Amino acid sequence: MSVVKWIxxxxxxxxxxxxxxxxxxxxxxxxxxxSRTVTLKRxxxxxxxxxxxVKSFPTWRNSVAAVEVLGEQPLRxxxxxxxxxxxxxVIEAQVxxxxxxxxxxxxxxxxxxxxxxxxxxxxxxxxxxxxHGEVYNPIYRFVSRFVIRHTATIDAYLSALRRRLDGGTVxxxx
Numbered sequence: 464m465s466v467v468k469w470i471x472x473x474x475x476x477x478x479x480x481x482x483x484x485x486x487x488x489x490x491x492x493x494x495x496x497x498s499r500t501v502t503l504k505r506x507x508x509x510x511x512x513x514x515x516x517v518k519s520f521p522t523w524r525n526s527v528a529a530v531e532v533l534g535e536q537p538l539r540x541x542x543x544x545x546x547x548x549x550x551x552x553v554i555e556a557q558v559x560x561x562x563x564x565x566x567x568x569x570x571x572x573x574x575x576x577x578x579x580x581x582x583x584x585x586x587x588x589x590x591x592x593x594x595h596g597e598v599y600n601p602i603y604r605f606v607s608r609f610v611i612r613h614t615a616t617i618d619a620y621l622s623a624l625r626r627r628l629d630g631g632t633v634x635x636x637x
Contacts, residue, residue: 504629528545
């Protein structure tokens with residue numbers, strides 16, 4: 464087979480692959496819910512303080528290079544990460560048991576909110592994070608569901624938090 468035919472076959476295969484990704488992405492629901500739980504060997508007040516101290520995020524979250532606080536009441540901040548800036552805001556805070564934050568930026572291929580639920584235990588604190596996410600772009604929806612996984616950001620956050628607060632275990636709950 465000639466080089467031109469191989470290039471033609473490769474172009475057709477790539478086109479079919481892209482079409483499959485787009486079609487599957489269109490069929491997938493725009494919204495998703497995912498959750499994870501971590502048990503930390505620290506008092507609930509320590510965990511609450513750590514997850515609310517957004518200025519310190521760059522010291523323990525590898526994905527955050529810098530944080531700019533945009534407002535205090537309600538708390539609003541911008542994280543500068545490897546994929547660019549992302550703005551968040553707190554929409555509910557019940558000290559020290561419940562925190563709800565959401566992505567405040569508009570026009571992104573995704574959006575949503577995280578619900579943090581903290582519960583004191585005999586050995587420390589149980590923290591459950593539930594993501595109510597939306598992925599608007601069908602290609603990104605496919606990638607989010609099958610390549611990255613909906614829980615990837617929660618998993619990375621909880622692993623970093625566990626390292627920061629010294630101990631715990633992560634379990635799936637979706």
